[in-house]
Amino acid sequence: MCGIVAAVAGRNVQGILLEGLKRLEYRGYDSAGMAVLDSAGTLGRRRALGKVAALEARLAESPLGGHSGIAHTRWATHGKPSEANAHPHQSGDDLAVVHNGIIENFEALRRELRGEGFVFTSETDTEVVAHLLARQLRDGKDLLAAVQAVAGGLDGAYALGVISPSEPGVVIGARQGSPLVVGVGIEEAFLASDPLALLQVTDRFIYLEEGDVVRLAPGGEIAIFDARGQAVERPVRVFEHGDGAASKGDYRHFMLKEIHEQPAVIAATLEGRLGAEGVLVNGFGSEAQALFPQVRQVHIVACGTSYHAGLVARYWLERYAGLPTQVEVASEYRYRRVVVPENTLFVTLSQSGETADTLAALRFAKDNGYLASLAICNVPGSSLVRESDLTLLTQAGPEIGVASTKAFTTQLTALLLLTLALQRVQGGEAPAGLIEALRGLPEAVTRVLALDDEIESFAEAFAEKHHALFLGRGAHYPIALEGALKLKEISYIHAEAYPAGELKHGPLALVDSEMPVISVAPNDELLDKLKSNLQEVRARGGELFVFADESVALEAGEGVRVLRLPAVHEALAPILYTLPLQLLSYHVAVLKGTDVDQPRNLAKSVTVE
Template identity: 75%
Template sequence: MCGIVAALAARNVQGILLEGLKRLEYRGYDSAGMAVLDRAGALARRRALGKVAALEEKLTEDALKGHIGIAHTRWATHGKPSEANAHPHVAGRRLALVHNGIIENYEPLKRDLEAEGVVFDSETDTEVVAHLLERAFDAHGDLLAAVQATLARIDGAYALAVMHVEAPREIVGARKGSPLVVGVGIDENFLASDTLALLQVTDRFVYLQEGDVVRLSDAHGIEIFADGEPAERDVHTFEHGDGAASRGEYRHFMLKEIHEQPAVIAATLEGRLSGSHVLESSFGVGAKALFARVRQIHIVACGTSYHAGLVARYWLEKLAGIPTTVEVASEYRYREVVVPENTLFVTLSQSGETADTLAALRYAKGRAAGYLGALAICNVPGSSLTRESDLALMTQAGPEIGVASTKAFTTQLVALLLLTLALRRERGDARETALVQALRGLPALLEQALEMDGPIAELSEAFAEKHHALFLGRGTQFPIALEGALKLKEISYIHAEAYPAGELKHGPLALVDADMPVIAVAPNDELLEKLKSNLQEVRARGGELFVFADAQVGLTAADDLRVLHVPQIDEVLAPILYTLPLQLLSYHVAVLKGTDVDQPRNLAKSVTVE
């Protein structure tokens, strides 16, 4: 949710911290702040409500100068958005702290501190931790020891970075339930909640593991501790390059990421297909033997990833013959889940740090009797989800900056289709061979779909003054309709619903009139004739239809029916292809409405709190 950047260098760090915050704006936030230890050894802080630009304006008027500092973008959880609630928080004018996550037991801790005479300046849970740290530092005289002692008193999720005027060349960080990475420089080191924040200064990173505490210092460089003992962590080189954080020729990151889909899907397929089948080794050591025992699958995810799981359910049951359930992660662990023997637990997450999905994984691992193991499908190597799962398939979407997921979704779909084919019992049959060949041709078909951009931009004008929309699909296209509705509501703020087209008569038809645009996806599949009947129901009630259809389906445009033709494709792969026109539609509608496409209100990219 929030963003952390910290730097310990031999140069002024204000510019590094500010640029890092700008690169984290995609995550969603409502305020920003920065603190440094200045050249006199005093703690100096600037905070601002709103965008990073507001903080930058303050820093232009009154710059911070120091070689050690921490910075933060906040997304409100405790306390309304305000400058007083913005991070960094300080205690005793000696200690500064930035924090992502939620401290669940902050209320009793706060009452104890108030009883000792502490006066709080904010409504946040984070300030409680700052005051606890200040007292622990006084007791231990060492910043690392103070952090370790304080962490033993708090419950919840956190990534944090701390500095103290009496430890002027040290920053201590810790993570539990929220991501934190170390950026490895030359005679300088950094902390951040996301590698993108630090690509300006390094391409070498250490991904901290759950429960790790790290100290950056001149004296010892980078020291990592697990359970109080020194620990070794590998250094990884970031392979996507600094250009991943740039919009390039595109107006918005979202549009750039829509157009990147042919390339990233080709990358996701690379090395995972043999001549006629999927390589089980793509999923990790032992995957082939484990897959042979799978008799049931549970897929758990949130938001867009949940929609990908819904598509996969159709594939897994039809093509692999394996009963599959798909669960919303935030609900999964709060009910008594029945786990049949030989069940594979599959999680989907772009970041690999989604709090509800991680919690569901940990809950499932506690019910190990029925589960064979856990497979993570994820876009971030070294993330918590991949480390805590038995198997992992990495998508190759690259960094996704836009809050509304696009390329992460379609690469998840490709990964799930690879899983489906790997689980088929009839290995090497004609259908599998045909689907592998279709997958090889998928990037080229996606390029053709992107050529619809101009016509879709024209079509979007019909939505500029609308307040509601209805999306329809059947079979595997129903989850795509759900995803289309989600994209439209996320970035254009138009209220949108999605239904299986066969459910129209069971309620949604009551909404249909000339002011309710109805968007349908109509590939040339076995449910086409059923869908056509549903579309006639809309037309008979005076509804205006917008249909994305295969050219062979025989739909003729009319005053109340606008048809855009989508390239022909194997019906199994159609959900992936038909996603792109719906993404483009939501994008162009949002541009017409003047919303913040890449950073829609109230939303965050990586949801690391429950």
């Protein structure tokens, strides 16, 4: 979603802010802007519709100079993409503000402010915040007190960055429901919605808590106040991933790089979590050893790709651990009456740990009588991790491409570890050979990725298509869902997924020579039924693209293309069969010339509801 960068330094901050915005481009946005206070305390602002490059060109024509400033990339929520709606927003020359999130009561506040004579120049909810702050400054408050006063009257989620000529060299930040971190430099201080934005200037960060307000001042001074206005100390954490994570290296796109990083990140997710007897339970937190034996049910809540990972986990948890499992879309979960059976473990999945709907579901669940909450997440200092009882970190490293790849397969790996840990503490034994197969999973992933050239040849058949159908059975139906999501996200081809057995209940009406049908065919107990479903497709003239186990007796021929995947333990097949679907979507998108890493209308970290 939107991105914030701010800086207070002993040097011109324009370059720092611009580089920070470039590092946030992966999040998705439609406009960009910057405001800087110069040495005379004059507020200068530049904004541009489109990419950060457009803002960079404007700054080249008319630079900004000063030691404190704020910058922003906007993803439209209130008001269409336009320069007038781009951040920062000002209230006259009193101040400038950048904002992530949504102010839910902005309409009532705007009516009130208009009644007092304030003039609005944009359609955004953010401009309300600018005028509210200006009103506080005119009443005699300093900038910190103004932000604290205004924050108390805002409903919704927000992260704010504010500067004012009334206090040159000062930046105020505030966080409620939307992530914000403080970068700790040497006699410099920074603010951002994501640590990646600041890795060029620091690797030390303070993750603000809900309700925190922070004041950055010259000399690197950092003062943090909680929601009650009390001064507090927050720990400084060293960012664990190198600056190279934000570079494509030798790859054409971040997405391709991240697909090929999967053997390494899956190995990192497994590292230290497999013992001689199976999965080590203490890897889930100090309380897991006592809590896991009590678990009798599991509820999984997530969004998007993470939701698909949860759907796969339901098959694993019920089959191997014998635990009834319910999987919910986070944006729906808290808007209905939820019945929570006794001793139910509440599991959330999120790559960023800041997904607004998932965080809201966790907070809702805390009052619903769950045994405990477990977060499976990729970001150690994220809100989801801090607010959950137990945590399993996926070790995927930063994922820049909007279409999730390595985050998904590491989530699946973590969910399988959870399944086997719950099975173990409740007296069960892992299926024969599965633990050893898990140890060899990174190598198996490498073998599948070596089929990239063959998968790329499949992509040519999709370049002129407008629709596609994905099929799977059992635990591979969610993999079909994920494959369809990837194709539609980055190639803009309309794609849907169905359980293969549901073809005759409606989707067959869509099948003809212009509707490619993609299926995954592992060698499992549903294989024969899947073969029958595929025959239904061929009988209607549909063109089949099948990713099949090397031992499956399925021959290529007219209208049927088959790619053989290495044999793998049945439990691991959903992870491996994800990979060719990722690569297929990638190559189709490249052929169609779309923006692979930043597909239209989408954002990486969805921090609004």
